[in-house]
Amino acid sequence: MLVKSIYKKRSEKSSHSQNSTSCNGNIFTPSAPPLDTINDRRINASEAYEIVNSESNFDSNPQLNMATFVTTWMEPTAIRLMKESLDINYIDKLIYPQTIELEKRCVSILANLYNASEEDNPTGTSTVGSTEASLLAGMNYKFLWKKHREKYGKESDTVKPEIIFGSNVQVCWKKFAKYFEVKPIIIPIGSDNKIDVNEVAKKLSDKTICVVGILGNTFSGEFDDIKALNKVIDKYNKNHQWKISIHVDAACGGFIAPFYNMYKDISWDFRLKWVKSINISGHKYGLVYAGIGWAIWRNRHEIDDELIFQIDYLGGVQDDFSLNFTKNANNVIAQYYNLTRQGQEGYEEIINYMYDIQHRLTKKFNSLKIFGTKIFKIENKFPGIPVVILSLTKEAEEMGIEPGKLAQKIKEYGWSIPAYPLPTPFENKIILRMVLKVGFNYGMADKLFEDMESSIFSLINDQSDSTAALSCGSTCV
Numbered sequence: 001m002l003v004k005s006i007y008k009k010r011s012e013k014s015s016h017s018q019n020s021t022s023c024n025g026n027i028f029t030p031s032a033p034p035l036d037t038i039n040d041r042r043i044n045a046s047e048a049y050e051i052v053n054s055e056s057n058f059d060s061n062p063q064l065n066m067a068t069f070v071t072t073w074m075e076p077t078a079i080r081l082m083k084e085s086l087d088i089n090y091i092d093k094l095i096y097p098q099t100i101e102l103e104k105r106c107v108s109i110l111a112n113l114y115n116a117s118e119e120d121n122p123t124g125t126s127t128v129g130s131t132e133a134s135l136l137a138g139m140n141y142k143f144l145w146k147k148h149r150e151k152y153g154k155e156s157d158t159v160k161p162e163i164i165f166g167s168n169v170q171v172c173w174k175k176f177a178k179y180f181e182v183k184p185i186i187i188p189i190g191s192d193n194k195i196d197v198n199e200v201a202k203k204l205s206d207k208t209i210c211v212v213g214i215l216g217n218t219f220s221g222e223f224d225d226i227k228a229l230n231k232v233i234d235k236y237n238k239n240h241q242w243k244i245s246i247h248v249d250a251a252c253g254g255f256i257a258p259f260y261n262m263y264k265d266i267s268w269d270f271r272l273k274w275v276k277s278i279n280i281s282g283h284k285y286g287l288v289y290a291g292i293g294w295a296i297w298r299n300r301h302e303i304d305d306e307l308i309f310q311i312d313y314l315g316g317v318q319d320d321f322s323l324n325f326t327k328n329a330n331n332v333i334a335q336y337y338n339l340t341r342q343g344q345e346g347y348e349e350i351i352n353y354m355y356d357i358q359h360r361l362t363k364k365f366n367s368l369k370i371f372g373t374k375i376f377k378i379e380n381k382f383p384g385i386p387v388v389i390l391s392l393t394k395e396a397e398e399m400g401i402e403p404g405k406l407a408q409k410i411k412e413y414g415w416s417i418p419a420y421p422l423p424t425p426f427e428n429k430i431i432l433r434m435v436l437k438v439g440f441n442y443g444m445a446d447k448l449f450e451d452m453e454s455s456i457f458s459l460i461n462d463q464s465d466s467t468a469a470l471s472c473g474s475t476c477v
């Protein structure tokens, strides 16, 4: 997060913070928290703990955060492993070879889940999240594109490369285009909330470095039709020297599709010829705390060698393809723990449970009537990730219920539920999104529904109070 400093000159520092009296207990915290400049004096650990810990009281409860896809609950045994490996720097691959062995096993397991074949030579890396993974994948396609042009004597310095993606992509792809100076060709979604494949076909050219498909878009959860995307790209590639690849952003779907019976037959991965790379967020449905992601390539030779650095100052030579260097190894270890602990059966059970809750909630929201008026329309479509996406019916809006106000009202019950517009061209439709993930259960779902009902009543009451006040005002004048 890019934050603005609250800069004050050192001389303006509160005298209070300079005169901290040491106290051994934690009943009093006489020292003021340092806001802009470092304190002169040291304070004792328990006081510092209380000062810092008390700040978290003002944050929302992660268990009631329905806005995020990111894991907010892990098993005590997983947490134990994570704590025990807090002092391991992932990049010291030669000092901690077993950590790298676990990373290798995770990459292999994922490549297998994504149906890499015998002839493939899948290769991958852990990353800080799907963002780093997608930046790496996109950058590699840009390099491959440039090398191809150089090889065939085509100008590349004056031609701006292009990347094609839908208006439903997560911000990481817009970042990629901006940071790596690639022109984004943004395809509006169709009424099914998926990238419009026919529109993609019209934009393919020798400037296209790759096309991105999303397996579970951030806005409303649907899977893009990657198979259809593969078909139009196959048609293009048959008649052109430059072969365009597909990158699948499976940040959420990569840990869902292989574990849900209804989705197992959907081809979206290395079963499709032109899918050459996939990114996944281990810290979403991979069930690990933030930040871990994965980038998997179908073949080692599809990564430009120029991008892989051989690092030799940590006691031997090792390959490195990442945007950063040091990071904690504990998420990799936790990912391997989850794969070991859950297996196919465990992930399946968890995913099935999430869809059960999704069905229960969508049914309830769909049939919710207040004073005889239907309130919600269900906006999520099949296939997609376990989310509940609601928009308000016209009649509900006429009763004074607005998505933003509803999101604000239900916050009073502790729930964080975002309200925002759908991607282009449906930006006039405002939706509410609830992400269902591990740690959420039937009891919480029922409470969420009750609180939503109460919030609606409360908004209607506020509305009638203000109309009453207004009408009173007008009669009084």
Ligand SMILES: *Cc1c(COP(=O)(O)O)cnc(C)c1O
Pocket: 069, 128, 129, 130, 131, 132, 170, 171, 172, 214, 215, 216, 217, 218, 249, 250, 251, 252, 281, 292, 293
């Ligand atoms: C969350 C998400 C991202 C970004 O992933 P991080 O792991 O948060 O960096 C990218 N794409 C999609 C579809 C996502 O859902």
